[in-house]
Amino acid sequence: xxxxxxxxxxxxxxxxxxxxxxxxxxxxxxxxxxxxxxxxxxxxxxxxxxxxxxxxxxxxxxxxxxxxxxxxxxxxxxxxxxxxxxxxxxxxxxxxxxxxxxxxxxxxxxxxxxxxxxxxxxxxxxxxxxxxxxxxxxxxxxxxxxxxxxxxxxxxxxxxxxxxxxxxxxxxxxxxxxxxxxxxxxxxxxxxxxxxxxxxxxxxxxxxxxxxxxxxxxxxxxxxxxxxxxxxxxxxxxxxxxxxxxxxxxxxxxxxxxxxxxxxxxxxxxxxxxxxxxxxxxxxxxxxxxxxxxxxxxxxxxxxxxxxxxxxxxxxxxxxxxxxxxxxxxxxxxxxxxxxxxxxxxxxxxxxxxxxxxxxxxxxx
Amino acid sequence: xxxxxxxxxxxxxxxxxxxxxxxxxxxxxxxxxxxxxxxxxxxxxxxxxxxxxxxxxxxxxxxxxxxxxxxxxxxxxxxxxxxxxxxxxxxxxxxxxxxxxxxxxxxxxxxxxxxxxxxxxxxxxxxxxxxxxxxxxxxxxxxxxxxxxxxxxxxxxxxxxxxxxxxxxxxxxxxxxxxxxxxxxxxxxxxxxxxxxxxxxxxxxxxxxxxxxxxxxxxxxxxxxxxxxxxxxxxxxxxxxxxxxxxxxxxxxxxxxxxxxxxxxxxxxxxxxxxx
Amino acid sequence: xxxxxxxxxxxxxxxxxxxxxxxxxxxxxxxxxxxxxxxxxxxxxxxxxxxxxxxxxxxxxxxxxxxxxxxxxxxxxxxxxxxxxxxxxxxxxxxxxxxxxxxxxxxxxxxxxxxxxxxxxxxxxxxxxxxxxxxxxxxxxxxxxxxxxxxxxxxxxxxxxxxxxxxxxxxxxxxxxxxxxxxxxxxxxxxxxxxxxxxxxxxxxxxxxxxxxxxxxxxxxxxxxxxxxxxxxxxxxxxxxxxxxxxxxxxxxxxxxxxxxxxxxxxxxxxxxxxxxxxxxxxxxxxxxxxxxxxxxx
Numbered sequence: 003x004x005x006x007x008x009x010x011x012x013x014x015x016x017x018x019x020x021x022x023x024x025x026x027x028x029x030x031x032x033x034x035x036x037x038x039x040x041x042x043x044x045x046x047x048x049x050x051x052x053x054x055x056x057x058x059x060x061x062x063x064x065x066x067x068x069x070x071x072x073x074x075x076x077x078x079x080x081x082x083x084x085x086x087x088x089x090x091x092x093x094x095x096x097x098x099x100x101x102x103x104x105x106x107x108x109x110x111x112x113x114x115x116x117x118x119x120x121x122x123x124x125x126x127x128x129x130x131x132x133x134x135x136x137x138x139x140x141x142x143x144x145x146x147x148x149x150x151x152x153x154x155x156x157x158x159x160x161x162x163x164x165x166x167x168x169x170x171x172x173x174x175x176x177x178x179x180x181x182x183x184x185x186x187x188x189x190x191x192x193x194x195x196x197x198x199x200x201x202x203x204x205x206x207x208x209x210x211x212x213x214x215x216x217x218x219x220x221x222x223x224x225x226x227x228x229x230x231x232x233x234x235x236x237x238x239x240x241x242x243x244x245x246x247x248x249x250x251x252x253x254x255x256x257x258x259x260x261x262x263x264x265x266x267x268x269x270x271x272x273x274x275x276x277x278x279x280x281x282x283x284x285x286x287x288x289x290x291x292x293x294x295x296x297x298x299x300x301x302x303x304x305x306x307x308x309x310x311x312x313x314x315x316x317x318x319x320x321x322x323x324x325x326x327x328x329x330x331x332x333x334x335x336x337x338x339x340x341x342x343x344x345x346x347x348x349x350x351x352x353x354x355x356x357x358x359x360x361x362x363x364x365x366x367x
Numbered sequence: 368x369x370x371x372x373x374x375x376x377x378x379x380x381x382x383x384x385x386x387x388x389x390x391x392x393x394x395x396x397x398x399x400x401x402x403x404x405x406x407x408x409x410x411x412x413x414x415x416x417x418x419x420x421x422x423x424x425x426x427x428x429x430x431x432x433x434x435x436x437x438x439x440x441x442x443x444x445x446x447x448x449x450x451x452x453x454x455x456x457x458x459x460x461x462x463x464x465x466x467x468x469x470x471x472x473x474x475x476x477x478x479x480x481x482x483x484x485x486x487x488x489x490x491x492x493x494x495x496x497x498x499x500x501x502x503x504x505x506x507x508x509x510x511x512x513x514x515x516x517x518x519x520x521x522x523x524x525x526x527x528x529x530x531x532x533x534x535x536x537x538x539x540x541x542x543x544x545x546x547x548x549x550x551x552x553x554x555x556x557x558x559x560x561x562x563x564x565x566x567x568x569x570x571x572x573x574x575x576x577x578x579x580x581x582x583x584x585x586x587x588x589x590x591x592x593x594x595x596x597x598x599x600x601x602x603x604x605x606x607x608x609x610x611x612x613x614x615x616x617x618x619x620x621x622x623x624x625x626x627x628x629x630x631x632x633x634x635x636x637x638x639x640x641x642x643x
Numbered sequence: 644x645x646x647x648x649x650x651x652x653x654x655x656x657x658x659x660x661x662x663x664x665x666x667x668x669x670x671x672x673x674x675x676x677x678x679x680x681x682x683x684x685x686x687x688x689x690x691x692x693x694x695x696x697x698x699x700x701x702x703x704x705x706x707x708x709x710x711x712x713x714x715x716x717x718x719x720x721x722x723x724x725x726x727x728x729x730x731x732x733x734x735x736x737x738x739x740x741x742x743x744x745x746x747x748x749x750x751x752x753x754x755x756x757x758x759x760x761x762x763x764x765x766x767x768x769x770x771x772x773x774x775x776x777x778x779x780x781x782x783x784x785x786x787x788x789x790x791x792x793x794x795x796x797x798x799x800x801x802x803x804x805x806x807x808x809x810x811x812x813x814x815x816x817x818x819x820x821x822x823x824x825x826x827x828x829x830x831x832x833x834x835x836x837x838x839x840x841x842x843x844x845x846x847x848x849x850x851x852x853x854x855x856x857x858x859x860x861x862x863x864x865x866x867x868x869x870x871x872x873x874x875x876x877x878x879x880x881x882x883x884x885x886x887x888x889x890x891x892x893x894x895x896x897x898x899x900x901x902x903x904x905x906x907x908x909x910x911x912x913x914x915x916x917x918x919x920x921x922x923x924x925x926x927x928x929x930x931x932x933x934x935x936x937x938x939x940x941x
Contacts, residue, residue: 374849378848388743388744391740392763395770395778399778410777412786413782454670456666456667475922476674477869482917483914483917485894485901487681489685497684521825526831526832559828566768567870570769574772576773602777607777610774625758
């Protein structure tokens with residue numbers, strides 16, 4: 003366990019530095035010289051994510067004096083994985099906010115500590131299907147948000163919309179469709195195309211056929227690799243249709259009329275979870291207690307409203323603006339799809355190469 | 368074609384290209400200035416319909432950005448200082464020398480220019496980790512030295528190209544030591560190139576994201592990393608406001624330098640000075 | 644006279660080479676390890692086998708060249724060619740536009756105008772690349788005021804070729820000041836009296852310019868071109884955003900491997916290959932610079 007000692011002492015030293023300069027996200031008010039307090043380094047997204055998290059931590063610190071310092075994800079959340087890999091087992095992080103595919107990667111690398119349910123008592127009410135487990139069946143994550151990837155369109159650009167993504171092959175959609183690079187959204191774009199033609203992630207061949215038709219028809223106007231690119235693309239008005247995550251749609255819907263097509267007869271909407279996990283070698287009690295606070299139903303509700311994602315606690319209410327985007331329990335069977343993210347994690351390398359070799363040349367001609 | 372027509376044609380082309388270059392350079396800058404006052408959080412049609420100072424306010428009031436700026440200034444100036452001094456000396460040695468392996472060495476020194484910065488960032492992270500360096504600041508400085516060094520070598524070499532070795536030799540034959548000749552002849556004549564290299568080094572380091580992304584730690588992050596982290600959910604135009612502020616600061620600094628010391632003295636005039 | 648020159652030359656030659664060693668020392672001792680270290684780590688990574696679903700290469704496994712051999716696919720050759728071709732176009736355009744500006748600043752502009760132009764070129768460099776990209780997509784994009792500029796190049800604004808033009812504009816806007824500033828230092832060190840002499844002997848101005856100043860600055864042009872070209876082919880953000888996923892540079896392929904799919908061995912292999920190809924090109928170019936330089940000095 004020498005690694006954990008290194009990590010903890012590093013965290014301590016670094017936090018002392020922050021205390022001296024009184025700087026940055028660590029919020030000086032939280033860095034009190036209370037000798038007994040635990041220190042946690044939490045990785046979170048920027049913008050709304052960090053804003054609401056800081057508010058919640060303020061509440062948290064009314065009763066607990068654990069000091070929280072933040073690091074923000076700067077690229078995709080996979081970038082933090084590369085970073086941890088390079089310095090493991092000396093990674094300074096304790097709690098990470100990421101999503102299912104990255105949870106799977108980290109479980110595969112054996113970096114995560116199983117969740118201690120005697121401390122994270124709020125995990126009991128979170129539906130079991132949301133929680134990622136290791137090979138031994140232990141619960142490894144604390145899901146905080148239900149997010150999704152859906153087809154949709156701007157109603158002001160394309161008033162007639164579409165009923166099935168087969169329609170997108172028609173000439174009037176030429177150059178109108180925005181899609182993710184196949185490895186963004188962990189390959190769900192290929193999966194939705196596969197489902198369209200009767201396949202799924204494990205039988206992706208029909209999906210590739212559809213993607214080829216889509217590429218050759220000239221329908222694809224832009225391929226995005228990040229949320230801000232998607233938001234800008236949809237805001238330009240040049241494109242009308244897209245397949246993206248609820249975060250991108252939520253931001254687009256703030257400025258333009260958006261219709262989400264998550265109840266199509268011949269396709270599905272994709273659900274996944276974002277939430278916390280705890281790295282090995284962290285001060286476990288403090289980390290789990292911190293995660294448990296975020297999982298409390300009222301906090302869970304507060305956390306998800308500005309993010310435009312669904313809460314994971316059945317007792318929490320979703321942002322009314324996005325109520326339509328998620329499924330009622332009886333609709334789940336018919337419209338919702340939860341992909342096998344462990345499988346997608348293994349497929350992404352091959353899918354990426356396939357895209358580079360087969361699809362991009364089609365669009366350039 | 369008569370000489371007069373040919374000359375007229377030549378001058379039209381000459382000034383035409385200059386006008387085109389200035390126009391091409393200016394258009395995006397004007398738009399960037401406009402963007403920095405754009406109230407929207409997405410790239411919409413131009414011109415914007417809604418104006419505000421919010422991005423300037425955000426930059427000027429946020430401790431998070433100030434901390435990033437501080438780190439950026441420390442990292443960029445340290446890396447620039449190192450690269451400029453050592454890079455200029457290296458370039459002079461390469462230009463003057465006729466030694467074995469010179470071409471290979473020169474290629475190696477500029478090789479970081481062609482390696483995507485993501486790769487450099489990752490490589491330095493692994494390398495530093497093996498050396499036991501886990502602190503952000505030394506890692507960042509290491510990475511930034513690698514990316515800035517080649518610029519100084521290249522620009523100094525470019526400035527040395529026109530110089531005949533005979534200047535240096537003349538100084539030697541007049542009894543100067545090689546170091547005196549170097550200090551009083553070669554370095555002053557290559558000054559424009561060295562300064563250009565220092566400027567490139569600073570700018571490339573200051574705007575660099577990919578290397579810093581891998582090398583920063585929670586408490587030591589550069590300004591572009593901080594700005595990018597806030598762009599996840601929406602377009603955050605603070606980055607445009609920062610650019611505008613820096614363009615203005617740069618121009619004011621150059622103006623002030625000119626008033627205080629004279630730009631010609633700092634930048635150098637080459638062998639022949641300014642003749643008109 | 645001839646004798647004096649050679650003796651001075653050889654004496655200074657030995658002394659100068661000793662000085663050269665001293666000058667090189669800091670780079671050899673301080674910079675080289677800093678560069679070689681990460682490159683060695685990359686080389687090591689590029690030879691590791693990759694197992695799908697894992698992060699990075701497999702430790703302790705037998706080394707393999709598989710990450711290199713799988714690149715021998717026509718599609719990948721295409722990405723390399725695209726990168727080099729677009730880089731070349733941008734570099735040539737930057738020299739075409741940058742040379743007259745540099746020449747104007749050194750030879751023609753009044754002192755204050757020269758200073759203003761130099762300050763602007765430097766200021767221009769401080770425009771963040773990301774802002775630059777958004778500004779360019781606003782100006783020349785489908786909703787921008789200059790959307791139709793592409794017709795000047797014979798490109799329909801709605802065609803995929805427009806995307807490539809946007810990437811070219813995006814890169815050119817950074818490379819132009821880089822090239823122009825580098826050229827200023829070169830042109831400064833060319834004797835203007837040579838051109839004057841040619842003019843007074845009755846040569847037309849264009850001929851005096853091309854046969855003297857331009858020829859003499861060829862090594863400098865190559866040198867500036869190398870900086871611009873290197874910037875282009877290693878750039879990631881411009882093709883990532885302006886390329887819309889249609890125009891992909893080699894750096895994009897590498898980026899995806901490092902950031903999204905965690906296939907570090909393949910990413911490292913492409914990086915090493917890219918570096919070898921580029922360095923071969925540069926080595927050739929620098930031989931050319933040196934030969935030209937040798938001629939110019941005679």
